[in-house]
Amino acid sequence: xxxxxxxxxxFATLTVVGALGVxxxxxxxxxxxxxxxxxxxxxxxxxxxxxxxxxxxxxxxxVGAVMVLFLFVVMMLDVDYASLRAGFSKYLPLGVITAxxxxxxxxxxxxSQVLGEIPEPAKNSADYSNVTVLGRLLYTDYFYAFEIxxxxxxxxxxxxxxxxxxxxxxxxxxxxxxxxxTMREERLKIVSMESGRRQDAHxxxxxxxxxxxxxxxxxxxxxxxxxxxxxxxxxxxxKSEGKGS
Amino acid sequence: xxxxxxxLLPEIFLLTAGCVILLxxxxxxxxxxxxxxxxxxLALLATAxxxxxxxxSVQYHLYERHxxxxxMAGIIKISVIFLAMLAxxxxxxxxxxxxxxxxxxxxxxxxxxxxxxxxVSGGSLLTLYLGLELLSLSLYALVAMQRHSYRAAxxxxxxxxxxxxxxxFLLYGMSLVYGVTQHIHLTxxxxxxxxxxxxxxxxxxLVFIVVAIGFKFGAVPFQMWxxxxxxxxxxxxxxxxxxxxxxxxxxxxxxxxxxxxxxALVDWQGLLIILACLSMLIGNIVALVQNNLKRLLAYxxxxxxxxxxxxALTGTSEGxxxxxxxxxxxxxxxxxxxxxxxxxxxxxxxxxxxxxLKGLGRSNPWGGLLISVLFLSxxxxxxxxxxxxxxxxxxxxxxAGFVWLAVFAAVMSIIGLxxxxxVVKVIFFDESEKEEKIVAVRGLRLGLGITSLSVVALGLxxxxxxxxCAQAFEYL
Numbered sequence: 001x002x003x004x005x006x007x008x009x010x011f012a013t014l015t016v017v018g019a020l021g022v023x024x025x026x027x028x029x030x031x032x033x034x035x036x037x038x039x040x041x042x043x044x045x046x047x048x049x050x051x052x053x054x055x056x057x058x059x060x061x062x063v064g065a066v067m068v069l070f071l072f073v074v075m076m077l078d079v080d081y082a083s084l085r086a087g088f089s090k091y092l093p094l095g096v097i098t099a100x101x102x103x104x105x106x107x108x109x110x111x112s113q114v115l116g117e118i119p120e121p122a123k124n125s126a127d128y129s130n131v132t133v134l135g136r137l138l139y140t141d142y143f144y145a146f147e148i149x150x151x152x153x154x155x156x157x158x159x160x161x162x163x164x165x166x167x168x169x170x171x172x173x174x175x176x177x178x179x180x181x182t183m184r185e186e187r188l189k190i191v192s193m194e195s196g197r198r199q200d201a202h203x204x205x206x207x208x209x210x211x212x213x214x215x216x217x218x219x220x221x222x223x224x225x226x227x228x229x230x231x232x233x234x235x236x237x238x239k240s241e242g243k244g245s
Numbered sequence: 246x247x248x249x250x251x252x253l254l255p256e257i258f259l260l261t262a263g264c265v266i267l268l269x270x271x272x273x274x275x276x277x278x279x280x281x282x283x284x285x286x287l288a289l290l291a292t293a294x295x296x297x298x299x300x301x302s303v304q305y306h307l308y309e310r311h312x313x314x315x316x317m318a319g320i321i322k323i324s325v326i327f328l329a330m331l332a333x334x335x336x337x338x339x340x341x342x343x344x345x346x347x348x349x350x351x352x353x354x355x356x357x358x359x360x361x362x363x364x365v366s367g368g369s370l371l372t373l374y375l376g377l378e379l380l381s382l383s384l385y386a387l388v389a390m391q392r393h394s395y396r397a398a399x400x401x402x403x404x405x406x407x408x409x410x411x412x413x414f415l416l417y418g419m420s421l422v423y424g425v426t427q428h429i430h431l432t433x434x435x436x437x438x439x440x441x442x443x444x445x446x447x448x449x450x451l452v453f454i455v456v457a458i459g460f461k462f463g464a465v466p467f468q469m470w471x472x473x474x475x476x477x478x479x480x481x482x483x484x485x486x487x488x489x490x491x492x493x494x495x496x497x498x499x500x501x502x503x504x505x506x507x508x509a510l511v512d513w514q515g516l517l518i519i520l521a522c523l524s525m526l527i528g529n530i531v532a533l534v535q536n537n538l539k540r541l542l543a544y545x546x547x548x549x550x551x552x553x554x555x556x557a558l559t560g561t562s563e564g565x566x567x568x569x570x571x572x573x574x575x576x577x578x579x580x581x582x583x584x585x586x587x588x589x590x591x592x593x594x595x596x597x598x599x600x601x602l603k604g605l606g607r608s609n610p611w612g613g614l615l616i617s618v619l620f621l622s623x624x625x626x627x628x629x630x631x632x633x634x635x636x637x638x639x640x641x642x643x644x645a646g647f648v649w650l651a652v653f654a655a656v657m658s659i660i661g662l663x664x665x666x667x668v669v670k671v672i673f674f675d676e677s678e679k680e681e682k683i684v685a686v687r688g689l690r691l692g693l694g695i696t697s698l699s700v701v702a703l704g705l706x707x708x709x710x711x712x713x714c715a716q717a718f719e720y721l
Contacts, residue, residue, distance in 0.1 A: 109449045141309045144253075148363055148375040151260060152382060155356045158267070159386030162349035 008048055014041035028074045032067060039063050050123070053130040252307055252314055255295045255322065256362055262288035263355040270348030281348040282337055285355055286330055292358075293326040306368055310430045313368040313500070317569075317717035321365045321496045328489040328576055329358045334692040335584045336481035345391050345479060353390075354485065357383035361489060365496035370419045370429040373497060377415070377461075380490060381408050387485070388478040400477025407470045411460035418453025421446055431505040438508035448512050454501060455516045461494045462550045465523035475543035480595060483539065484583035487546055488576035495572045498557060499565060503718075510560045517558035518650065524551030525657040532664050536599050541664060542582050545623060548661055549575050555654055556638040559645035562718040567637035569714040574622075574634040574703070581619040581696030588612060588689050599668065604677020615697040617669045622700045624665035625658055629704035637711065 018041060021034030039062050046055040138146050250257065266288065270281045296319060304315035333354055340346055357380055364376030385408065389401030423429055425447045426437040438447070456467065463471040475483050502513060528548030535541040553575065556568030589596040589605075589612070596602070606613040622629030635658065642651045703710055 106449075109445050142311070142371075143248075144308045144311050145371050145375055148372065148379060151356070151359065152375065152379050154264075155353070155379060155382050155386075158349055158352065158356070159382060162347055162353075163386060163389055163392060 004048065008045065011041045011044040011048075014038075015045065029071065032070050032074055035070070036063055036067050039067070049121075050128065051130050053134055248308055252299070252305065252312070254299060255292050256359060258295055259288065259292045259355060259359045259362070262291070263352060263359065266348075266355070267352055270352065273348070276346070277341065278346055278348045278351070281351050282333070285351040286333060288355060289326050289330050289333075289358065293323055293330075296322045296326070306432070310368045310432060311372045312366050313431075313504075314366060315717075316719075317499065318366045318496065320569075320713060320717050321492055322362050324573055324576075325361045325365075325489045325492055326358060328492065328580060329354050329485065331580055331584075331692055331695065332481065332485035332488065334688050335484050335580070335587050338689050339479065339481040339587045339590070343391065343479070344393075347390070350387070350390055353383045353387050357387070357485075357490070361493035361496075364493050365500075367497070367500055368431055370423065370431070370434075373500060374412075374415065374419065376493075377497065378412065380493060381412065384408075384482075384486060384490060387482045388474060390482065391479045394477075394479075396477035397479060400474045403470050404474045404478075407460065407467075411457045411467070414453045414460075415457035418450040418457065421450030421453065425450065431500060434505045435508060438506065443509045443512060448509065451506060451509060451512055452516065455513055455520075458494070458498050458501070459520050461497070462491065462554070463547055464520040464550050464554060465527045465547060468524070468527070468547045471547055472540045472543040475546070476537065476539045480539070480583055480587050480590070484580050484587070487542075487583065488580040491550075491579075492572050492576050495553075495557075495569065499569075502557065502560070503562075503565060507560065514558050514560060517554050518647075521551045521554040521558060522650070522653060524548060524554065525654060526551075529657050529661040532661070535664070537597055538586060538599060538602075538668075539583075539595075539597070541599070541668075542579070542586075545661070545664070546579065548657070549579075549623070552635060552638055552654060552658070555650065556641045559641050559647075561641070561645060563715075564641040564645060565718050566711075566715040567634075567641040569717060570707075570711055571634040571638050573710065573714070574630045574700075577696055577699055577703075578619055578623050578631060581615075581693065581700065582623065584689070584693050584696060585612075585616045585619060588693055589616075599671055600678070602668065602671050603675040605671075606673035608677060612693075613672045615693050617672060618697045618700060620665045620668050622704065624662050626662075627704070628701075630700050630707060631704075633704065633707040633711070 015038050018034045018036075018038035022031050022038065025031040025034060039058060043055040043058045046052075046058065262284075266281060266284045269284060270278065273280050275281075300319045301314050301316060304313065306313055333351060336350070336354075340350060360376050360378075360380030360383060362376075364373060364380055367373035367376050385401060385405045388404050389397060391397040419429075422434065425444055426434050428434050428437060443451075460467040460470075475487065478486065506513060524547050528544050528546070528551055532541055532544035532548065535544060549571075553568055553571045556564045556566075556571060558564070586596050589602070602616075605616070618629065622631035625631045625635040639651050639654060642654070
């Protein structure tokens, strides 16, 4: 039992435990965190296979980007997991039988044919660098596949945005500097009108005219705040109509 | 070592055009997206011209044998581009009133065509998978474009989930094949199979690959997505989905079976026989009871895939040529069939039921005639192209020695005659329940005319196309 095999068994067990945890946890956030554990353990296994670039990329991309997005969605959406899992125990025996059958078939095929005949891959020399080898191949022999993979990412972006983007929300906001820069002429228009009889003159006792002068100034100051001109004129006309009596 | 990228010119041009049109679309202020549509059609036409100019006369294996350029790939690329152009012609009047009008709708067709071109030229398992994924991703988004409709969203989720599972199966099979043969290039795999026995693991991996191919075609028992997706997706997307990707999937199938695994013929032939028989059976019988036109066409698509697989399962170059002719004929007919449904739709209402076609022959004789031509051709009646396609496929199966299979297929074909003739009967011999005149835009009439005319013309003169299909398989 070398150190290497101990490390392998530990991380392989962690991978399986994490994968089982993903499908059996009731709490969705805990399930996502189990998936993160699975990915970390798989990265450690890849490190054992001397694919250190792939291991680091797995952690950075899968755990760092994809799993974080998973967590966002799981935490933001209020999914009623209890009702979704309602039929779980009903189908559990059938699911277990199918899984065991498939696993048994794959295990039988691989065990009978491949294992025991293929030797372990030879260890590379000390100055082997996974990054260098990958980089050298990816941009020369496999450039076509690399470019197509880039186009697939572009299509994913186009698809995601075209399906969910709903345009800029039109909001009415205020711009205080603009409000401070207004001038009296744009807000106020003084109209001279003939005064007539008050509409409710038969209801109220007659008031002196000096009291009616003061509110008019107050009304004028009020209308200097941000209002449309038509509304202003309407206000003005209303006030002057009410005033004319 | 510097590679000569001239052979990649169609793909490079299409990708560049796609990116440029994407930018133009972002800054375009036209709500109708006229500019995007015209530029897309122009880009497709230019790519087709480049493909025709660069049409290869021999087979090239390029870029470390990741890219195969041969007559079959050339023919499939050109036909896929023309099918996409026709589908866009049908799509435009459909999406205008339904407010699915975003420029990305046209762009995703461009990227789907690019995916198909990559798929058909794939020389290694890696490039085949990448092309398939590029195509599938564009199609998932196209199905989901009508995002306010529940049915479209449901159809998109079903298509996406089952497509992802199928891609997973494909990758698993490819990884098993790689594990056994230690090669990903198709010619290397063929050499390995020729020199060693096909081991159990290799056959196991092959089964997974066949499963994925069966899913992509919609063959039974992987056909569950076909009726729901064909029914729920916007009709213009269904028209594109049922025509061009099937031709590209045929190219994919030929690369895998004829170039990679031809030595393991006995392994995948039995699987394809089962797929073909079940598809013909289920597709024809379930279509008999359908009232919804889109589902009727969906189940007839499943049945057609059964007939189409008959030619491919023989493994001879005559069989592959017959299947090639069949899939080209079927894609034209299917595009025309769904184009008819778009043509008949009024405003934002889709034509759903068979009853809505009643009396069409009287109120709109030209439209009724075109629809009847397409349906009769799908039934396999002469003098339309569907007849020649079925004849070629049956001949190939008979020459390969599967007499019982040919008889079974002929019986299924007769059963299938019923629902096609039912549609023609409803159009011409039933009284219409309401008096409404159909007014269609010029683009729709042009597109419908092109498909029906080609169905009739190729039915009367199928020789040139058949010769072209046979030529594509000289290198087998």
